[in-house]
Amino acid sequence: MASGLLTGKTALITGAGRPRGIGQAIARAFLDEGANVVLSDLAGVTTPASELTRLTAFPADRVAVIEADVCKPADASRAVLTAQDQFGGLDILVNNAGVGRGSPDFMELTEEDWSASIAVNLRGTAIMCTAAMESLRQSPSACIINVASLSGLRAIPHIPACYTASKFAVVGLTKQLALQLASENIRANAICPGSVRTDMMEIAVEAIAEAEGITAAEAEALEASTIAVGRVAEPDEIAHLAVFLASDNASYITGEALVASGGMYNGL
Ligand SMILES: NC(=O)c1ccc[n+]([C@@H]2O[C@H](COP(=O)([O-])OP(=O)(O)OC[C@H]3O[C@@H](n4cnc5c(N)ncnc54)[C@H](O)[C@@H]3O)[C@@H](O)[C@H]2O)c1
Numbered sequence: 449m450a451s452g453l454l455t456g457k458t459a460l461i462t463g464a465g466r467p468r469g470i471g472q473a474i475a476r477a478f479l480d481e482g483a484n485v486v487l488s489d490l491a492g493v494t495t496p497a498s499e500l501t502r503l504t505a506f507p508a509d510r511v512a513v514i515e516a517d518v519c520k521p522a523d524a525s526r527a528v529l530t531a532q533d534q535f536g537g538l539d540i541l542v543n544n545a546g547v548g549r550g551s552p553d554f555m556e557l558t559e560e561d562w563s564a565s566i567a568v569n570l571r572g573t574a575i576m577c578t579a580a581m582e583s584l585r586q587s588p589s590a591c592i593i594n595v596a597s598l599s600g601l602r603a604i605p606h607i608p609a610c611y612t613a614s615k616f617a618v619v620g621l622t623k624q625l626a627l628q629l630a631s632e633n634i635r636a637n638a639i640c641p642g643s644v645r646t647d648m649m650e651i652a653v654e655a656i657a658e659a660e661g662i663t664a665a666e667a668e669a670l671e672a673s674t675i676a677v678g679r680v681a682e683p684d685e686i687a688h689l690a691v692f693l694a695s696d697n698a699s700y701i702t703g704e705a706l707v708a709s710g711g712m713y714n715g716l
Pocket residue numbers: 462463464465466468469470471488489490493516517518519544545546547548568572595596597598640641642643644645646647648649
């Protein structure tokens with residue numbers, strides 16, 4: 449139940465173009481809590497604001513959509529400028545854009561797998577933080593939320609090493625930022641989801657199915673069997689954690705990597 453936890457705040461969420469993705473779920477939850485929201489994603493992946501308003505209950509005057517590649521500093525600056533121009537500032541940066549690619553076999557990883565994983569997951573996060581910093585400094589209570597992964601805290605079967613390494617780096621970046629920015633009243637935390645039902649998870653499940661010689665349904669059941677609560681998460685369940693971290697209820701929480709995995713791989 450929404451209670452206006454983010455009223456008066458403006459958030460920029462990267463990788464928020466896909467209706468089934470974690471980024472758009474976070475956007476919906478933030479809007480429910482009263483925030484203004486800028487959704488950004490790669491060209492061709494963004495859902496136009498008018499469409500979002502038509503398909504969902506997104507209030508048109510509190511939503512902006514922009515095409516931006518997090519790997520490009522000029523795009524990152526444009527996304528931040530959109531928040532400033534349309535809503536007068538920026539209080540919350542959610543670095544959600546990410547790629548999951550490559551073989552679970554280390555020796556089969558390509559140069560492209562490594563460069564894309566590091567460029568988007570790590571450098572993209574850092575580029576967005578750099579672009580947003582001056583705006584966040586103007587906010588009375590700003591925060592950065594980096595969507596890392598359970599793979600940012602431990603090695604998990606079937607996950608490509610380039611993804612795991614990039615997400616460990618995101619957790620490290622989050623902690624270092626939190627340390628530096630605490631005196632400026634800017635918090636930085638990472639969210640570490642386990643398995644979440646999105647387009648990215650669907651691709652991962654297909655890869656597991658192929659590797660194990662089983663069907664996609666069997667692969668999903670295999671995945672669920674590694675989770676204490678016996679099922680993967682819905683994107684909204686990750687969004688609830690983002691709302692908490694973005695709100696003033698989390699004013700004493702910074703530098704943390706919070707797991708939302710349903711107890712995956714004995715993650716309790
Ligand atoms: N789904 C899961 O099980 C799971 C688990 C742990 C962590 N995560 C993380 O959650 C985040 C969201 O993933 P998702 O599952 O919603 O997947 P998704 O593929 O639906 O969303 C990722 C989004 O990032 C965007 N993106 C990729 N490269 C980009 C770039 N250079 N610039 C801007 N946007 C870019 C994509 O276009 C896509 O819309 C990712 O960081 C992912 O690593 C997902």
